[in-house]
Amino acid sequence: MADDTTQHPLKIYWIMWAALFVLSTFSYATDFLDRGYLRHFLILLFMFAKAGGIVWIFMHMGWERMALKIAILGPPVAILVLIGMMSLEGEYVEDSRLENYGESTMEVETPGHH
Numbered sequence: 001m002a003d004d005t006t007q008h009p010l011k012i013y014w015i016m017w018a019a020l021f022v023l024s025t026f027s028y029a030t031d032f033l034d035r036g037y038l039r040h041f042l043i044l045l046f047m048f049a050k051a052g053g054i055v056w057i058f059m060h061m062g063w064e065r066m067a068l069k070i071a072i073l074g075p076p077v078a079i080l081v082l083i084g085m086m087s088l089e090g091e092y093v094e095d096s097r098l099e100n101y102g103e104s105t106m107e108v109e110t111p112g113h114h
Helices: 010-032 037-058 066-101
Strands: none
Touching: 010 037
């Protein structure tokens, strides 16, 4: 039977709080970058790093069994992979439509207004 009085050292929590503060500072610093892919990538990177740290340390996932980690973290990873695949497919469809039909077909016509 597991000992319920076991506690993790407080030092781990203080380090995680400091890391969250640093990552948040970097995330807010991206406001000074020009709008573009780099800025969006960095914002998402810092967001996922903070969320991963919170799940790993504060939700005690770092000390759980592998089956529980996979059960909790597997579905969000699968969804992210599917979102990435849909994004690639959407770009392919748009490019093939532009290549085959030209720019004029991309404009949406409103019904009754020709």
